[in-house]
Amino acid sequence: MPIATTNPATGEVLKTFDPMPDGEIDAAIGRASAAFRALRDTTFAQRAAWMRAAADLLEAEQDELGALITREMGKTLTAAKAEVVKCAAGCRFYAEHAERFLADEPADAGAVGAARAYARYQPLGPVLAVMPWNFPLWQAMRFAAPALMAGNTGLLKHASNVPQTALYLGELFVRAGFPAGAFQTLLVGSDAVEKVLTDPRVRAATLTGSEGAGRAVAAIAGRELKKTVLELGGSDPFLVLPSADLDRAAQVATTARCQNNGQSCIAAKRFIVHTDVYDAFVARFVAAMAALTVGDPMADGTDVGPLATEQGRADVEAQVADAVAKGATVRTGGRRGDGPGWFYPPTVVTDLTPDMRMYAEEVFGPVAGVYRVGSYDEAVAVANGTSFGLGSNAWTTDPDEQQRLITDLDAGAVFVNGMTTSYPQLPFGGVKNSGYGRELSAAGIREFCNLKAVWVGTGARAE
Numbered sequence: 001m002p003i004a005t006t007n008p009a010t011g012e013v014l015k016t017f018d019p020m021p022d023g024e025i026d027a028a029i030g031r032a033s034a035a036f037r038a039l040r041d042t043t044f045a046q047r048a049a050w051m052r053a054a055a056d057l058l059e060a061e062q063d064e065l066g067a068l069i070t071r072e073m074g075k076t077l078t079a080a081k082a083e084v085v086k087c088a089a090g091c092r093f094y095a096e097h098a099e100r101f102l103a104d105e106p107a108d109a110g111a112v113g114a115a116r117a118y119a120r121y122q123p124l125g126p127v128l129a130v131m132p133w134n135f136p137l138w139q140a141m142r143f144a145a146p147a148l149m150a151g152n153t154g155l156l157k158h159a160s161n162v163p164q165t166a167l168y169l170g171e172l173f174v175r176a177g178f179p180a181g182a183f184q185t186l187l188v189g190s191d192a193v194e195k196v197l198t199d200p201r202v203r204a205a206t207l208t209g210s211e212g213a214g215r216a217v218a219a220i221a222g223r224e225l226k227k228t229v230l231e232l233g234g235s236d237p238f239l240v241l242p243s244a245d246l247d248r249a250a251q252v253a254t255t256a257r258c259q260n261n262g263q264s265c266i267a268a269k270r271f272i273v274h275t276d277v278y279d280a281f282v283a284r285f286v287a288a289m290a291a292l293t294v295g296d297p298m299a300d301g302t303d304v305g306p307l308a309t310e311q312g313r314a315d316v317e318a319q320v321a322d323a324v325a326k327g328a329t330v331r332t333g334g335r336r337g338d339g340p341g342w343f344y345p346p347t348v349v350t351d352l353t354p355d356m357r358m359y360a361e362e363v364f365g366p367v368a369g370v371y372r373v374g375s376y377d378e379a380v381a382v383a384n385g386t387s388f389g390l391g392s393n394a395w396t397t398d399p400d401e402q403q404r405l406i407t408d409l410d411a412g413a414v415f416v417n418g419m420t421t422s423y424p425q426l427p428f429g430g431v432k433n434s435g436y437g438r439e440l441s442a443a444g445i446r447e448f449c450n451l452k453a454v455w456v457g458t459g460a461r462a463e
Contacts, residue, residue: 003187005380008074009297017163019188025196030034030196030444032126032153033179033201036434038179040151044099047149047178054176055091059082065137065168067298073133073308074342075260077299089139093424098149101442102449116456121449123151124227125203128196130217132209133308134263135158140209140420141171144183146445148173151270154183155196161309163187188279189209194220204228204448208265211433229263229437229447231429235310235388236420237383238268239405242276242377244395245417250284253368256419258292258346261305262366263312265434266391266413266420268362271370272382278372282331283352289346290332291369306342307365312340314366323349323356333367360386376401377419390430391420412438 004016004260020028039047050429054339058065066081080162107117127147133139138293140156147154158166168237170185186196197220198204204227205345207217214232221228238256256268297305307313313336333347352359358369373379383392392411406414412430413420422428422440429438437447 001375003160003163003189005072005164006309007310008159009343011310011340013298014071015164016122017187019192020186021223024194025188025192026180026199027202028155028184028186029126029196029199032155032184035126035179035181036123036151036153039148039153039182040356043132043153044102044149047151048095048098049178050173051095051145051149053090054172054178055088055335057172057176058088058091061087063335066170068164069136069162070305072165073136074262074297074306075191076302076305079260083135083138087137090138090141090424090440091145094145095150097442098445101445102150104454107453108324111262112455113457114455116454118374118454120452120454121150121446122452124448126155126449127155127448128155128157128193128202128205130157130193130205130207130213131159133162133182133264134260136162136165138422140166142171142424142428142439142444143206145171147448148178148182148444150449153181155202156183156185156194157188157190157193158185159447160189166170175392176335189363193217197221197226198224202226204450206437206439207231209233214435217329222265227448228438229429230441232389232433232435233265233362233364234388234411234430234434235269235360235386235391235413236266236388236391237409238271239379239383239395240271240273240277240281240394240395241379241394241398241401242274243397244277244281245397246277246281246284248417249395250281252419253285253392254288254292254346257289257368258304258366259419261297262346264365265306266422268393268420269367269369270383270386271368272373272379273370273373274376275372275378277455278342282348282370285368285370286331286348289348289366292346294337294343304346304366307344308342310342312364313344316344316363316367319357319363320347320367322350323352325357326353326356328356331370333370362388376404379406380408384408386411387433388430388435389432391415393418393420 062084069080102121222416292303331348
């Protein structure tokens with residue numbers, strides 16, 4: 001994929017970039033290494049002041065930055081500006097809590113024959129971040145804020161279709177006061193990832209993206225014995241059981257499926273509905289999906305903008321066509337309109353069977369697959385019946401069912417009677433083919449730290 005800004009609403013190429021040559025990549029790694037030696041010796045208070053300054057810049061520039069994100073990947077301007085504000089909040093969260101999250105952890109000195117014993121978190125060094133386009137600011141920030149607050153430095157290889165957002169991030173932290181080289185953008189293609197990751201100065205990597213990309217990065221890191229965190233998408237279930245508030249569930253289901261134009265790893269994608277409430281829920285859900293406004297993402301009142309890439313729309317169309325050819329029913333949507341841009345309408349598909357691609361694959365667009373089940377056990381079996389395990393939603397007012405679902409759903413997150421989302425306060429990540437490791441919360445800042453055991457004796461001569 002060329003490194004270029006292409007407006008998904010029109011298909012117009014707005015700006016192109018040449019990839020960085022090898023010499024510039026090497027120099028950037030050198031700057032990251034030098035900045036690490038400086039940053040790790042600063043205090044948490046100093047880093048927090050810089051991180052709050054970055055939050056101030058984001059908030060001050062949210063209008064311009066939001067418009068840039070919309071031009072690059074097509075989400076609505078309202079959603080883009082909200083993403084910028086969320087990033088500022090993430091910066092402030094780690095500025096406030098990093099020192100506590102990484103405080104020394106006392107151990108039982110007497111039990112190990114020491115005068116003092118504890119565990120200490122220390123940064124690893126430069127970390128490579130390979131990031132996707134769908135939340136081009138937030139997904140990079142949920143790595144950058146904790147990594148920098150821990151004392152690591154970052155090298156960002158962003159998706160090739162959001163280069164201007166990537167360049168903004170590459171400048172933001174230096175503008176906020178962090179040492180030059182603390183966080184840099186590498187305008188490179190995926191073919192440069194191995195070169196960066198095999199450099200001995202780079203100590204770890206984090207990736208959000210496809211299974212294929214995750215396997216490739218994990219293989220390289222495995223050979224190099226370097227730590228990785230992987231978030232590889234999901235096909236999140238949305239369970240609706242008989243006691244659910246159907247009006248609220250259908251309303252939230254519509255937002256959960258079409259957030260970010262349907263291009264979210266933790267968007268609800270598979271709607272698993274108990275037969276006792278199936279018809280009533282589907283009627284509400286189809287009506288709500290059909291009522292959404294598709295159009296110019298810059299315009300007020302637009303609910304769903306274009307998909308980010310032409311290939312992405314083609315992939316969604318192929319998955320729906322496969323289901324229809326094998327007997328599925330399209331209840332609304334299912335056909336692109338005329339005109340420029342990579343638009344695809346909110347779509348609901350029922351009567352899905354295991355031989356259809358949609359049954360097990362992640363659909364990265366505003367397409368909902370609905371499944372009828374006859375019992376709690378069948379609902380959980382369908383929910384867990386894919387290779388993914390990122391997020392999950394469950395709707396029931398039965399307290400016993402709520403507790404069982406929290407235990408039974410194979411996922412990195414369970415949201416009961418609410419929409420799955422990411423919060424700085426909660427760990428984020430998945431199981432199975434959705435990846436491993438965690439971002440956000442205390443867990444996220446500790447991922448790229450050396451947890452060092454410290455044993456201090458009394459000074460007496462050993463017998």
